[in-house]
Amino acid sequence: xxxxxxxxxxxxxxxxxxxxxxxxxxxxxxxxxxxxxxxxxxxxxxxxxxxxxxxxxxxxxxxxxxxxxxxxxxxxxxxxxxxxxxxxxxxxxxxxxxxxxxxxxxxxxxxx
Amino acid sequence: xxxxxxxxxxxxxxxxxxxxxxxxxxxxxxxxxxxxxxxxxxxxxxxxxxxxxxxxxxxxxxxxxxxxxxxxxxxxxxxxxxxxxxxxxxxxxxxxxx
Amino acid sequence: xxxxxxxxxxxxxxxxxxxxxxxxxxxxxxxxxxxxxxxxxxxxxxxxxxxxxxxxxxxxxxxxxxxxxxxxxxxxxxxxxxxxxxxxxxxxxxxxxxxxxxxxxxxxxxxxxxxxxxxxxxxxxxxxxxxxxxxxxxxxxx
Numbered sequence: 001x002x003x004x005x006x007x008x009x010x011x012x013x014x015x016x017x018x019x020x021x022x023x024x025x026x027x028x029x030x031x032x033x034x035x036x037x038x039x040x041x042x043x044x045x046x047x048x049x050x051x052x053x054x055x056x057x058x059x060x061x062x063x064x065x066x067x068x069x070x071x072x073x074x075x076x077x078x079x080x081x082x083x084x085x086x087x088x089x090x091x092x093x094x095x096x097x098x099x100x101x102x103x104x105x106x107x108x109x110x111x112x
Numbered sequence: 113x114x115x116x117x118x119x120x121x122x123x124x125x126x127x128x129x130x131x132x133x134x135x136x137x138x139x140x141x142x143x144x145x146x147x148x149x150x151x152x153x154x155x156x157x158x159x160x161x162x163x164x165x166x167x168x169x170x171x172x173x174x175x176x177x178x179x180x181x182x183x184x185x186x187x188x189x190x191x192x193x194x195x196x197x198x199x200x201x202x203x204x205x206x207x208x209x210x
Numbered sequence: 211x212x213x214x215x216x217x218x219x220x221x222x223x224x225x226x227x228x229x230x231x232x233x234x235x236x237x238x239x240x241x242x243x244x245x246x247x248x249x250x251x252x253x254x255x256x257x258x259x260x261x262x263x264x265x266x267x268x269x270x271x272x273x274x275x276x277x278x279x280x281x282x283x284x285x286x287x288x289x290x291x292x293x294x295x296x297x298x299x300x301x302x303x304x305x306x307x308x309x310x311x312x313x314x315x316x317x318x319x320x321x322x323x324x325x326x327x328x329x330x331x332x333x334x335x336x337x338x339x340x341x342x343x344x345x346x347x348x349x350x351x352x
Binding site: 088099 | 213215216219220222223226227230258259260261277278279280325326328329332333335336339340342343346347349350352
Binding site: 166169171172173175178179182 | 212213215344346347348350351
């Protein structure tokens with residue numbers, strides 16, 4: 001019923017949650033000596049992720065390392081934080097819309 | 113005493129009436145029903161497992177719980193609608209004067 | 211893995227940055243303290259952060275990551291030689307008339323404090339964003 005598009009949306013939201021979790025960890029460790037920024041390869045994981053599997057955590061590339069070995073870029077993390085949240089909320093709203101449609105279709109059968 | 117019915121040999125050939133289609137036993141229909149019921153049940157179970165995983169702190173995301181619950185709800189609603197339609201169709205047939 | 215654990219992670223970040231800020235404020239407040247109970251001038255303190263895998267009250271069978279928080283592993287005192295200034299009239303002056311002052315650059319402490327504040331804010335934003343996502347997730351049920 002909901003299956004076709006909703007499983008894609010659900011996978012999308014799964015990945016975004018996973019990514020957001022890592023962003024939160026990165027932000028918390030923005031000043032921890034030696035800490036390396038974590039991420040997931042979003043495109044790859046979205047294309048290949050099977051329901052229920054956890055995405056692989058990778059090291060983010062292209063970041064500058066500070067003197068204490070930490071390579072967290074707060075600007076990058078802040079940007080990702082906002083982006084992930086917006087995308088997630090959009091997906092959830094789309095899902096709600098789909099659900100409403102299906103509900104209407106089911107109930108619309110009344111009196112037909 | 114009413115006159116016996118005299119067969120009428122009409123000039124126009126009466127088209128042969130097709131025999132009524134064989135009434136299938138109810139089992140095909142029943143299996144569709146049990147199929148639907150088991151689907152609804154499996155959605156319900158999914159939802160229950162999702163909730164359990166969330167409550168146990170196994171890291172189940174809220175949106176997954178919400179989706180599983182909605183799916184169970186929708187499939188149940190759909191099933192109820194179908195059931196209602198079937199019942200009302202049955203009742204209509206029973207009301208028909210033969 | 212759950213978004214909820216991110217709340218804990220961000221909270222640990224807030225807590226750590228707050229401790230860092232408190233240390234820095236203490237340093238700045240004592241920039242000119244020449245006398246301490248331990249003897250000698252104030253010695254500036256530094257916090258040492260360390261990443262910290264969050265334990266959750268539900269930690270049963272955890273196959274997945276819970277999220278990496280942060281904690282203050284240590285508070286270290288500056289052990290370098292204090293700054294000596296020639297002030298013969300000062301009550302804390304030594305035999306040669308030098309007073310030992312904390313070795314500290316107030317400007318540096320201030321910049322550090324601003325960074326701590328910025329990091330703290332980032333953690334607050336994280337909590338807000340995650341709360342928002344959880345809220346939207348629940349809306350699916352509406």
